[in-house]
Each structure stands twice: as structure tokens, then as C-alpha cells.
Amino acid sequence: MSILTIDPGETDKRLLLEISFDGYRYGGWQIQSNNITIQGLIQDALSKLYAGQPIKLVGSSRTDAGVHAVGFIADFLPPAAPRIPLDKLKKALNRRLPGDIRIRAVRTVPVEFSARFDAIGKAYTYVINSGAETPFSGHYSWLARWQPDLEKMREAAQPLIGTHDFSSFVVERKAIDSAVRTIYAIDFQLFGQYLCITFVGNGFLYKMIRCLVGTLEAVAAGRLTPAQVKTILEHRDRTRAPETCPPYGLFLMKVFYEKTETPRFKLEKLPFAP
Amino acid sequence: MSILTIDPGETDKRLLLEISFDGYRYGGWQIQSNNITIQGLIQDALSKLYAGQPIKLVGSSRTDAGVHAVGFIADFLPPAAPRIPLDKLKKALNRRLPGDIRIRAVRTVPVEFSARFDAIGKAYTYVINSGAETPFSGHYSWLARWQPDLEKMREAAQPLIGTHDFSSFVVERKAIDSAVRTIYAIDFQLFGQYLCITFVGNGFLYKMIRCLVGTLEAVAAGRLTPAQVKTILEHRDRTRAPETCPPYGLFLMKVFYEKTETPRFKLEKLPFAP
Numbered sequence: 153m154s155i156l157t158i159d160p161g162e163t164d165k166r167l168l169l170e171i172s173f174d175g176y177r178y179g180g181w182q183i184q185s186n187n188i189t190i191q192g193l194i195q196d197a198l199s200k201l202y203a204g205q206p207i208k209l210v211g212s213s214r215t216d217a218g219v220h221a222v223g224f225i226a227d228f229l230p231p232a233a234p235r236i237p238l239d240k241l242k243k244a245l246n247r248r249l250p251g252d253i254r255i256r257a258v259r260t261v262p263v264e265f266s267a268r269f270d271a272i273g274k275a276y277t278y279v280i281n282s283g284a285e286t287p288f289s290g291h292y293s294w295l296a297r298w299q300p301d302l303e304k305m306r307e308a309a310q311p312l313i314g315t316h317d318f319s320s321f322v323v324e325r326k327a328i329d330s331a332v333r334t335i336y337a338i339d340f341q342l343f344g345q346y347l348c349i350t351f352v353g354n355g356f357l358y359k360m361i362r363c364l365v366g367t368l369e370a371v372a373a374g375r376l377t378p379a380q381v382k383t384i385l386e387h388r389d390r391t392r393a394p395e396t397c398p399p400y401g402l403f404l405m406k407v408f409y410e411k412t413e414t415p416r417f418k419l420e421k422l423p424f425a426p
Numbered sequence: 427m428s429i430l431t432i433d434p435g436e437t438d439k440r441l442l443l444e445i446s447f448d449g450y451r452y453g454g455w456q457i458q459s460n461n462i463t464i465q466g467l468i469q470d471a472l473s474k475l476y477a478g479q480p481i482k483l484v485g486s487s488r489t490d491a492g493v494h495a496v497g498f499i500a501d502f503l504p505p506a507a508p509r510i511p512l513d514k515l516k517k518a519l520n521r522r523l524p525g526d527i528r529i530r531a532v533r534t535v536p537v538e539f540s541a542r543f544d545a546i547g548k549a550y551t552y553v554i555n556s557g558a559e560t561p562f563s564g565h566y567s568w569l570a571r572w573q574p575d576l577e578k579m580r581e582a583a584q585p586l587i588g589t590h591d592f593s594s595f596v597v598e599r600k601a602i603d604s605a606v607r608t609i610y611a612i613d614f615q616l617f618g619q620y621l622c623i624t625f626v627g628n629g630f631l632y633k634m635i636r637c638l639v640g641t642l643e644a645v646a647a648g649r650l651t652p653a654q655v656k657t658i659l660e661h662r663d664r665t666r667a668p669e670t671c672p673p674y675g676l677f678l679m680k681v682f683y684e685k686t687e688t689p690r691f692k693l694e695k696l697p698f699a700p
Contacts, residue, residue: 172560172561172562173561174561174564220561246559251565252562252565254560254561285525286528286700287448287494287525287526287527288446288448288494288526288566288697288698290525290526291526292562292700293700343700344700345700346700422700423562424700425700426560426562426566426567426617426618426619426698426699
């Protein structure tokens, strides 16, 4: 049975939230002193629903300011009282939250479940607009000045797939952390004028996807060859890779907790499509 | 020859801007003392490009705070110097403006052209979301709690088409102004879970479309019958009609200047679709 569908009963449970948000207005997921954050807003709303008791919400990942999410996961231990039925909790939260943060589901999970530490993989999609600018997609895509050459970008991405030391693609890493991660897949899909690059991996370092997309963009724009991407990876040196790309094109699509197989994810439509 | 394609030469010309904007962050089109407005931002950008000379930009309509535009039209008389080629002007403006305000075209028009007074019609679309909420369309649609019954809504809209006194559907009208307007067409289209109501008319009073949509929504939700809409129109009394609906579902789609025929407009896709 899946870890996410076990109902351990009424007396000993943790609650899981599946959250979609437009990160444009926020200082990211994680609570900070000087910014409105998604964690902060949802914790405050939960606390009000639980009669002012403090709630500690733990997210599957720290997402940066401006980054969006389709399937962010967070968990918390509800107080013993008041008891709030799950469907009422979802509705009450959505009534209290701004429209750009939506609770998609509330589920019971075992008390020992951790949205953060039990995650075995994640899928992220980065959206590049290679056509005309519109005022309605600027918060959700990075504007490129080239026509995408998918063959060349796939060739450049190939050496990144697998288990590697990604030191060349990480920002502000602490010296003690390992930069070894496994990327299971990098997919390129066109939806009209929008190129979506989807990364599925066992985990990603700070700003790693934005560094990788910056590098693939340099290939598309002709500033790097596919062969040079492999060389940059092998150098394990951040100064070798191009600039990171902006946060507003990035979407956390899905967090994986099932341990039965390698995480797979297929993007069906533009992450922000209505 | 069309009024919009005459080039009167270099010495005596006015410039027309075709503008798309996401109105969410702004206090509407028209300059106000306490709000960031679209007119204010574009005028400032133009003034900087014309060496600090003041520019007076006149818009085709006053759009309210939160209302969006796909094809807003404005005009201004450029200073004699510096001369800026039209393609350069467009690029330079877009570089200086925020991403949610985009200049789609810059064209030369006769010096006597007025974006405001020469407009012979306008098309507006209002978007209602009758499905699941997403954090990415909340700025662009009004969330409804019913499934749209297009037959009933078309029946309710029928008596509104034509030339009528729309006093029942106007907010804050000055007593001297006539409330007589002509609506050429009201179209209902579904794009997935989004119902688009498109109004084409010779002009619309302050908040008139939002009053009309509020009324049609009341029909869809079962609070009014189609027959009651006709009665409300005939009463010419604002207190008879339901509340106006919120601004963020409304898009100015097109302004008409050609005098050869009745304005027609066919919505091809959701106004904010990527």
C-alpha cells in the first residue's frame, strides 16, 4: 500500500497539504523576517483555524522567491482539538488564503511521514517563451531571443542525465554538502511558442535547475556547444557555467514519495495554462 | 483608405500605440495622484525617450483598476525632435516598461486623429471560471459556483442587444449624460472551464459591462429569470440590477475606428491564454 493512502486512524495522524501557488508576489516558500512567504501565510491561516494554536508546517523543498508550484507538498501535526474534517479544512484554508495560493488536497498520512525527508524525487519544469511577448505570461516564462533547436538542446542535456557531481551548477553551496545528485530525465516539449524543459531527479541543489537551464539556453543561443556542457560538468567548478536564469519561469510540478520505482513525470500542458 | 493606414508624411503626424496590459497591479489607465497607472508609466517612458519633453497620451477609454487590455489604443503628438523611427520607438518603450505592459504596435495616424473621440465601437470580453480554481488564472477570471447554462444566458442577454437606455446598468453617472448606447452583439463561448462573454457596442458607460455580467451571472446562478432582465432594463433604475462583478475578469479586446460597417469581433481564444 502506498505511504500516501494509509489512514492511521483518528488518534495518531499527520496531515499532508498539496499546494499550488503563483510565486510571483512572494519571497519564496520559507518564512523570512522581511518578506511575505507562502509557508507564513498558510501557517497563519492554519493557526487561526486551530483556535490560535501555533502550527509548524514543513515543506517538501525550499522554493525561491518568484518560483511557482503546481504540486508542492507540506505536512503538519494538527492539534488534538478542534477536530476539523479534511474537506472543511481545505475549503476553510482556501477561503482564508489569497487566490494565488490554492490548497488542492488535504490528506491523512502516518504520523512519522515527512514531506521533506521522505521525498525520493522531484519534477521541475522551466518555461521559455521563444515567441511574442504577452503581458499575461511574463510572470510565468523567460523570454528568449532564439528559435529553439530541440536536437541541439537534447544533445547538450544528454551528459547531464545520470549520477554526477553537479558542483558546476550550484550556487552558495556549503563546503560540507555533497553535490552528487541523480537526474533521471530531461525532457524538451514545445507548446506553441513555449519551450518546456522538465527535469526529474532524486533531488536538486540550490538554484541547480536555474543554472542548468542557463547553460542549455547558452547552447540554444549559440554561445556554447553541446560538447562544452559536458566539459563544464566535469570541471565541477561553478565559475565555468553561464549565469542562472530568472526564477519566474520555474515550476515545481511534483514531489515523489513512492519507493517502488524510478520517478517518472510527463508534462501534459503548460504549467500555467488555464 | 482606412484612417489607420494613412501616412501623412514626416512633418505633420500623430502616433498611435496599440497596447496590451495586465491591469492587476495598476490603478487603471488614467493618471491619478495616489496610484501607479498605465497612462502614467507609458507617458514617463515616452518623455524619457523624447529628451525629457512632456508627452500627453490620450487613451481610447478609461479602464478601471484591475481591468486588462489586449488591444487598448492611445495616441500622442511626438515632439519635433528627436525623430525616433517607429520600430525603434516600440522596442525602446518595451525595454523601459514592466513586462505586464507591452506595446504591440506603433503606427502613424493623421494629426487630427483621436484615439478617444474617433472610436466608433469597442469589444470587451468578461471571463468566468466555472471549474477548479488555479493560482495562475485568478487574476484573469471570476470564480463562479455554477455550471453555465448557455441557452438560459443567451435568452437573458437577447433583450439587451440593440439601442437602449442602460441607466439600470451604470454606476456613478452624471445626471446630464445620456445612458443610451447600442450593443451590436453579446456572444457566449466556452473554452474548457472558462465562459467568455463578449460584448460589442458603440460605447459602454462606466462599469456598464460589469453590471451586465453581474446580471447575467444572477440568471446563471438562478437568482433572476431571463424575463426579469428585460424588466430591469426597462426600469432604467440602477438599484434594480444586481451587484457589479469584479474588474479582474474583464478585458478590452479591440477598439474600432473604421466607419464602413458595424463593428464585429470574434474571440478566438481565452484573452489571457499563453
